[in-house]
Amino acid sequence: MEPSINMPDTWDMEADIIVVGFGAAGVAAAVTAHELGADALILEKAPEGQEGGNTRVAGQGYLNTSSADSAIAYLTALCGPYTVPETMIRVWADEMGKNNDWLTSVGGDPQEHQHPPMGIEFPDLPGSDCVHKFHDGPTYGYSYTWFRFESLVKERSIRVCYETPGRSLIQNGATGEIVGVRAEQDGREICVKARKGVVLTCGGFENNQQMIQDYLGLPYCYTSGSPYNEGDGVSMAMAVGADLWHMNNFAGPSMALKVPDCPTTFSMQALHYSKEPAGGMIVVGPDGRRFTDEKFKTRHGKIPGNGTWKAMPTPCPMHMIFDDTMMSSGPLYDGEPSHGWTQVVERPEWSDDNSAELKKGWIKKSDTLAGLAESIGIDPGVLTDSVERWNRDVDAGADTEFGRTLMFEGVRQGPFYAMELSPSMLNTQGGPRRNEKAQIVRPDGAPIPRLYSAGELGSIYSYLYQGTGNIGECLAFGRIAARNVVAETPLN
Numbered sequence: 001m002e003p004s005i006n007m008p009d010t011w012d013m014e015a016d017i018i019v020v021g022f023g024a025a026g027v028a029a030a031v032t033a034h035e036l037g038a039d040a041l042i043l044e045k046a047p048e049g050q051e052g053g054n055t056r057v058a059g060q061g062y063l064n065t066s067s068a069d070s071a072i073a074y075l076t077a078l079c080g081p082y083t084v085p086e087t088m089i090r091v092w093a094d095e096m097g098k099n100n101d102w103l104t105s106v107g108g109d110p111q112e113h114q115h116p117p118m119g120i121e122f123p124d125l126p127g128s129d130c131v132h133k134f135h136d137g138p139t140y141g142y143s144y145t146w147f148r149f150e151s152l153v154k155e156r157s158i159r160v161c162y163e164t165p166g167r168s169l170i171q172n173g174a175t176g177e178i179v180g181v182r183a184e185q186d187g188r189e190i191c192v193k194a195r196k197g198v199v200l201t202c203g204g205f206e207n208n209q210q211m212i213q214d215y216l217g218l219p220y221c222y223t224s225g226s227p228y229n230e231g232d233g234v235s236m237a238m239a240v241g242a243d244l245w246h247m248n249n250f251a252g253p254s255m256a257l258k259v260p261d262c263p264t265t266f267s268m269q270a271l272h273y274s275k276e277p278a279g280g281m282i283v284v285g286p287d288g289r290r291f292t293d294e295k296f297k298t299r300h301g302k303i304p305g306n307g308t309w310k311a312m313p314t315p316c317p318m319h320m321i322f323d324d325t326m327m328s329s330g331p332l333y334d335g336e337p338s339h340g341w342t343q344v345v346e347r348p349e350w351s352d353d354n355s356a357e358l359k360k361g362w363i364k365k366s367d368t369l370a371g372l373a374e375s376i377g378i379d380p381g382v383l384t385d386s387v388e389r390w391n392r393d394v395d396a397g398a399d400t401e402f403g404r405t406l407m408f409e410g411v412r413q414g415p416f417y418a419m420e421l422s423p424s425m426l427n428t429q430g431g432p433r434r435n436e437k438a439q440i441v442r443p444d445g446a447p448i449p450r451l452y453s454a455g456e457l458g459s460i461y462s463y464l465y466q467g468t469g470n471i472g473e474c475l476a477f478g479r480i481a482a483r484n485v486v487a488e489t490p491l492n
């Protein structure tokens with residue numbers, strides 16, 4: 001590439017460090033850079049009030065590992081056969097154990113999570129005693145930890161440009177250095193110069209259906225998280241020669257309702273392992289057959305099988321088939337009260353007796369199973385057989401197909417109902433490959449000069465995931481990225 005091809009004649013703005021994306025990773029990078037005396041600028045795609053990405057809508061916990069040795073063992077075990085270089089694991093383990101100290105040092109208030117106690121996702125793996133989950137401040141839930149993170153930026157008057165999505169990286173054709181970002185603001189292109197470097201913290205590709213098809217092996221999948229994460233960082237990094245990693249790993253799938261009126265998914269009470277509404281329910285694939293234990297407590301979408309863990313199958317389209325006892329027992333939607341998405345996404349109200357959803361066609365109804373099957377395009381004989389088999393298993397006291405024990409009730413009381421379900425996820429883990437300095441690297445392992453990343457964009461999670469580990473990693477690698485950018489020699 002010739003230097004002149006990509007280099008703008010003039011710059012609209014400049015800073016020492018340009019942080020692309022205002023979530024937890026962006027906060028950790030910008031605040032750390034600021035504490036080290038650098039001038040940071042955040043570019044954020046969402047309008048003011050909707051920033052924060054998945055961090056804002058998350059469960060608000062972050063991981064602070066307790067012992068570096070245990071953390072090394074546990075984090076290594078989480079990778080299973082999908083190895084991550086030992087140097088990365090060491091840095092990850094060391095830095096994750098400093099999250100509380102860092103948050104305290106910048107004015108936060110770490111509190112150990114009591115909900116649920118400990119929450120070790122894989123207690124049998126070596127080193128699992130390192131897991132300690134924290135949130136900020138006395139109140140757990142909603143967006144409280146996020147609000148603290150956000151205030152750290154605001155208190156320091158770090159500049160944030162809202163509604164200014166990064167579109168591409170500006171690369172010096174002669175040196176390969178990343179010297180700025182082309183962004184969009186008020187419908188026009190602006191060029192923002194990075195005197196020391198750029199940190200991509202713009203989240204995953206949860207809302208990019210093409211990338212979901214290409215990388216997750218699913219025909220479609222939706223998120224319960226922020227609608228603004230569209231894989232922009234993946235494309236931006238690829239365009240300047242980045243390698244990718246962990247593209248097929250994601251925190252999912254679960255099964256949820258997706259309707260055109262809303263970009264994010266609705267989770268159902270009946271499909272949550274901890275909820276037991278009255279009535280009978282099974283989920284079937286397009287062949288009319290069950291394919292999993294519908295109530296299994298997956299580990300962020302993974303289920304055990306043949307001595308390993310694999311993504312729960314989600315043959316699309318899937319339908320939840322349920323009876324009138326369940327339909328009459330209260331709202332099917334579980335309300336997700338602790339998540340702050342209501343600030344980001346307008347959600348239609350869910351009616352107390354599910355009648356509005358029936359009227360909208362989100363739920364189909366028929367007096368007979370055969371009629372229900374026809375209305376959803378499934379062979380009536382097969383669906384009837386699946387329900388009868390389930391009912392026989394309930395009568396006999398054992399699910400002979402998948403060993404389900406929870407909400408073990410027959411689907412008996414007509415009329416019968418069907419709801420189409422889609423695969424849903426919290427977040428993707430893949431993106432540009434990074435090294436232990438948080439530098440984005442090329443396929444040959446060489447860093448792309450002055451380009452860094454943190455957070456779920458190219459997360460370190462290659463296989464299994466420990467809850468609260470994403471935000472834990474955001475904080476750790478956000479700080480690592482900022483320290484290394486600040487150490488760069490400034491451009492003229």
Ligand SMILES: Cc1cc2nc3c(=O)[nH]c(=O)nc-3n(C[C@H](O)[C@H](O)[C@H](O)COP(=O)(O)OP(=O)(O)OC[C@H]3O[C@@H](n4cnc5c(N)ncnc54)[C@H](O)[C@@H]3O)c2cc1C
Nearest residue numbers: 021023024025045053054055058059166225455456468471
């Ligand atoms: C419902 C839910 C619950 C979860 N609970 C937890 C939990 O309790 N603990 C945990 O550790 N993890 C949890 N996770 C996962 C975790 O929230 C995310 O992985 C983590 O917050 C990602 O942080 P981030 O900073 O990398 O990205 P995000 O927080 O998603 O921030 C990315 C930001 O970049 C912006 N952006 C996108 N594209 C551009 C662009 N082109 N230019 C500029 N800005 C852009 C977005 O608008 C967004 O503000 C949960 C996820 C969900 C969805």
